[in-house]
Amino acid sequence: MITKTKLTVRYAETDQMAIVHHSNYPIWYEAGRTDFIKSMGMTYTEIEEQGVMFPLLELQCKYIKAARYEDVVIIETTLTKLTMVKAEFSYKVYRESDGVLLNTGSTVHGMVSKELRPMNMKKEKPEIYQMMEKALYKED
DSSP states (O other), rough: EEEEEEEEEOOOOOOTBBBBBBTTHHHHHHHHHHHHHHHOOOOOHHHHHHTTOEEEEEEEEOOSSBTTTTTTEEEEEEEEEEEEEEEEEEEEEEETOOOOEEEEEEEEEEOOOOOOOOOOOOOOOOHHHHHHHHHBOOOO
16 A cells, blocks of 8 residues: 655745755654554554554655755655564655655654553554555555
8 A cells, every 4th residue: 555645845844955854854754654544544543542652663764856845745655564563664755746756765663552562463453453464565
């Protein structure tokens, strides 16, 4: 599954060079991930209400081209790897007007209890694990 999140670059997201500051891309990844999870059939809030948290373990971010104020960007989000205790999401950020790839990245998240203990999602929360498994990206 691939989801697409559309955002318009705000002035506050740019730096003195009128380019999107690098620190905004992980925030955009989070917006994409939130939409992705919602499209699986549950919100982040509903998952957390069931006692599951997704702390960030790793972040990778590659800057290719600049995004600028008022550009409309599309964040494509996929779930690329899933184990019983971790999930990896991948992101591609495009400029909508010309389709140029601006940025790629990935995040790895643990799946833990509210007490921050690792959870075997397949055993402890099989309904959530099955939703994620169905959403796992499979190349054609």
